[in-house]
Amino acid sequence: xxxxxxxxxxxxxxxxxxxxxxxxxxxxxATIRSIARDAGIDPSMVMRYYGNKEGLFAAASEIDxxxxxxxxxxxxxxxxxxxSHFLDRWEQDDVLTGMLxxxxxxxxxxxxxRSVFRAQLGxxxxxxxxxxxxxxxxxxxxxxxxxxxxLARYVLRLPPAVEMSREEVVAWLAPxxxxxxxxxxx
Amino acid sequence: xxxxxxxxxxxxxxxxxxxxxxxxxxxxxATIRSIARDAGIDPSMVMRYYGNKEGLFAAASEIDxxxxxxxxxxxxxxxxxxxSHFLDRWEQDDVLTGMLxxxxxxxxxxxxxRSVFRAQLGxxxxxxxxxxxxxxxxxxxxxxxxxxxxLARYVLRLPPAVEMSREEVVAWLAPxxxxxxxxxxx
DNA sequence: TCTGTTGGTCAACGCTTGTTGGCAACGGTA
DNA sequence: TACCGTTGCCAACAAGCGTTGACCAACAGA
Numbered sequence: 001x002x003x004x005x006x007x008x009x010x011x012x013x014x015x016x017x018x019x020x021x022x023x024x025x026x027x028x029x030a031t032i033r034s035i036a037r038d039a040g041i042d043p044s045m046v047m048r049y050y051g052n053k054e055g056l057f058a059a060a061s062e063i064d065x066x067x068x069x070x071x072x073x074x075x076x077x078x079x080x081x082x083x084s085h086f087l088d089r090w091e092q093d094d095v096l097t098g099m100l101x102x103x104x105x106x107x108x109x110x111x112x113x114r115s116v117f118r119a120q121l122g123x124x125x126x127x128x129x130x131x132x133x134x135x136x137x138x139x140x141x142x143x144x145x146x147x148x149x150x151l152a153r154y155v156l157r158l159p160p161a162v163e164m165s166r167e168e169v170v171a172w173l174a175p176x177x178x179x180x181x182x183x184x185x186x
Numbered sequence: 187x188x189x190x191x192x193x194x195x196x197x198x199x200x201x202x203x204x205x206x207x208x209x210x211x212x213x214x215x216a217t218i219r220s221i222a223r224d225a226g227i228d229p230s231m232v233m234r235y236y237g238n239k240e241g242l243f244a245a246a247s248e249i250d251x252x253x254x255x256x257x258x259x260x261x262x263x264x265x266x267x268x269x270s271h272f273l274d275r276w277e278q279d280d281v282l283t284g285m286l287x288x289x290x291x292x293x294x295x296x297x298x299x300r301s302v303f304r305a306q307l308g309x310x311x312x313x314x315x316x317x318x319x320x321x322x323x324x325x326x327x328x329x330x331x332x333x334x335x336x337l338a339r340y341v342l343r344l345p346p347a348v349e350m351s352r353e354e355v356v357a358w359l360a361p362x363x364x365x366x367x368x369x370x371x372x
Numbered sequence: 373t374c375t376g377t378t379g380g381t382c383a384a385c386g387c388t389t390g391t392t393g394g395c396a397a398c399g400g401t402a
Numbered sequence: 403t404a405c406c407g408t409t410g411c412c413a414a415c416a417a418g419c420g421t422t423g424a425c426c427a428a429c430a431g432a
Contacts, residue, residue: 005379006378006379006429007378007379010379025291026291028212028215029214031419031420032421041380042381043420043421044380044381044382044421044422044423045379045380047421052421053420100290101291103341104212104286104342105211105214110341110342113342113344114344117344136345137349137354140338140344140346140347140350141358143334143338143347144331144347145330145334145362146334147334148329148331148332148333148334148337149330149334151290151330151337152326152329152330152333153330155289155290156289156290156296156300157296158299158300159300159322160322160323160325160326164323164326172366173327175365176331176362176365179361180358191409192398192399192408192409193408193409193410196409217388217390218389218390218391219389227410228411229390229391230392230410230412231410231411233390233391233392238390238391239391
């Protein structure tokens with residue numbers, strides 16, 4: 001489909017630098033100049049390849065949560081699997097921290113988070129919760145707990161949240177998430 | 187102690203405008219010029235009274251969660267009272283949304299959130315959880331759920347989280363928060 | 373070998389930002 | 403009345419921003 005171009009390496013370097021800067025500093029403070037410097041090229045190249053700063057952000061913030069298929073595993077383990085998966089993703093990929101940073105201050109970032117939520121978390125919830133009609137609500141509840149922990153642990157760095165072990169976090173959060181997704185009543 | 191000054195009204199106007207701007211736009215996008223315009227004075231006045239932008243932010247982001255005394259009420263209602271209280275605070279006072287916005291992108295803002303957490307939520311947790319030694323961890327867990335819901339509902343505006351009624355949110359979150367604070371084991 | 377396309381740099385633009393210092397009006401106090 | 407600290411506005415500063423267009427070097431196809 002798309003032919004490989006001589007500039008692919010540069011484009012990739014720009015994207016990687018952009019992801020890191022957006023993740024570390026948020027939308028406003030991550031400047032095109034600093035991203036270009038990280039990528040070792042001229043700022044004008046960023047403009048040529050991605051149009052403008054918003055376009056660069058859009059390209060740099062493509063997100064795949066890589067959610068596992070929950071239908072295949074016993075309902076009793078679902079919470080633990082989900083929480084554990086999210087901790088993994090968050091610790092390996094700083095695009096997620098970036099998404100959080102940008103989603104909070106920038107409307108385009110918020111919209112990006114809403115669409116990721118809708119397209120990737122929604123279907124999962126629909127597959128496992130008792131009444132598919134309120135799957136979105138269940139998904140939002142689960143998201144609130146998972147995002148909240150990510151916020152406390154990886155962005156705000158509240159000391160007790162940082163010091164907890166992975167296992168502790170999973171042990172505490174799993175029942176919560178599982179209840180949000182599968183319980184018949186609050 | 188402090189004598190009333192002729193400029194008190196101006197100072198207050200600046201602070202109020204600053205709170206609104208920081209809450210609505212975050213630290214970087216809330217400019218001194220826009221704050222001064224809202225307050226109906228010259229930008230240089232902001233500098234004279236608050237030194238610089240960081241000083242203004244520090245003054246504008248004094249936060250009192252006004253947490254109720256949980257010791258006085260039955261343990262079974264604790265979660266509901268807490269969640270309900272936070273929803274109230276968040277809906278009445280946009281400084282809290284501002285704190286969240288700024289805490290995510292700005293290190294001074296994050297430190298402010300950590301200190302509010304330590305000074306105001308910590309003691310409450312210490313008073314009600316079984317082993318005071320792990321009160322900070324309990325408090326962090328409760329905070330993660332409450333902040334996560336605030337994030338989803340008031341900042342990111344995930345549609346299902348916005349559409350839920352106050353009562354629904356309380357009904358779902360209360361057992362979670364209560365478990366984090368008082369349960370013997372995860 | 374010539375020619376058109378692509379990858380890249382350089383210098384500048386217009387604008388906004390936080391911040392500064394000078395200067396005029398006001399308001400108590402002596 | 404004369405004075406002095408306070409309050410406020412104005413104009414400007416240097417720096418940084420996103421963005422643009424001219425220009426050069428390397429390549430690919432004829």
